[in-house]
Amino acid sequence: MSKPVSKPVNKPARKLAAAALLMGAATAHAQKYEGLADTPQMGWNSWNKFACDISEQLIRDTADAMVKNGMRDAGYTYLNIDDCWHGQRDANGNIQADPERFPSGIKALADYVHARGLKLGIYSDAGAKTCGGRPGSRGYEYQDARTYAAWGVDYLKYDWCETKGLNSEGAYTTMRDALRAAGRPILFSICEWGDTKPWDWARDVGHSWRTTGDITACWDCELSHGSWSSFGVLKIMDKTAALRKYAGPGHWNDMDMLEVGNGLTPDEERAHFSIWAMMASPLISGNDLRSMSPTTLKILTNRDVIAINQDKLGVQALRRMAQGDLEMWIKPLADGGWGVLFLNRGERTIDYRHDWQKYPLADDISKHEADLKKKTFRWSELWQGRGGDTSKALDVKLAPHSAMMLRLKAP
């Protein structure tokens, strides 16, 4: 047996080798793309309204609607295709779109969407199959990430069906690294329903993580589907309230797609939208944008409410006061002001006089506070347009299942 001939390694070469090792280590622990979700992402997703009944025509029409109805200009940037866009893998393992529903392919759709100033999102799953039974990415993570990048995809929602035996942190980190290696900035939206406490491990893995099981269009219900449940607006709010310290720029608690326009009453829709805005959740509409009522459109495009959600400070609201069905939530803002929400959870109208001085605005997490005995803030009401200041008590009249939302401006 002949010995392999190796030259004695000189010192500079040794240094180079050490640097290469370090670089190798850096690649092994890739970073997520920063700067993609400094404020909560906004967009549309096909699932809540259309489930598997999707097609390239629907996506194109939705893109056109978002431009025409002002949603794009109000900040809804991502147009996200959820489950069931998939066909089979080809002989080389490359994932393909369903040839009947997406005959032009995803690249053509991405081009269409980009030409309208929007971004395209897609969906996959960490397991062998998606929740809708389509091919998942398990074992194909790097290949799928390269395909999405080549198609011009900008957003990946990554689900958690068929994952028995998988470690969630490991599986999501693999996909994060795969996206990084593919070289295109793709927002990574983690969807494992809060099952394995992603708030504990996902800050550097994804840009947002779902905190609960799926939303359903009701105020406070829990619907059992056998092995899983879906939840109404208040259930998701209550579950996510305790997680506020984990949210911040680049890493948000995702309270799931909006159900505005999917059967709630107008009061409930305004309250649902206000809560998601206050809690700095991603705002991903989930209704039919081609045919919604003027009321629903007005809610989704309320720029003052959106501005509270998109505030640069990036703090999730806290529940400051709760008395029976009445709650007051507060959210400190970058300009020294506050978002304030009064909520009626219950079935009876609430008539209440709020004494600002009794409830100093204080947040022990962001360390923002405002003593309303010493300072007077001006306020504007963001749904009705009323105005006033905190020197006088505020009359709060709330119909059942409704909310009143204010922005307080620092003096």
Ligand code: GLA
């Ligand atoms: C899961 C997700 C939903 C949706 C469906 C698609 O239930 O939580 O948001 O993506 O899968 O099958």
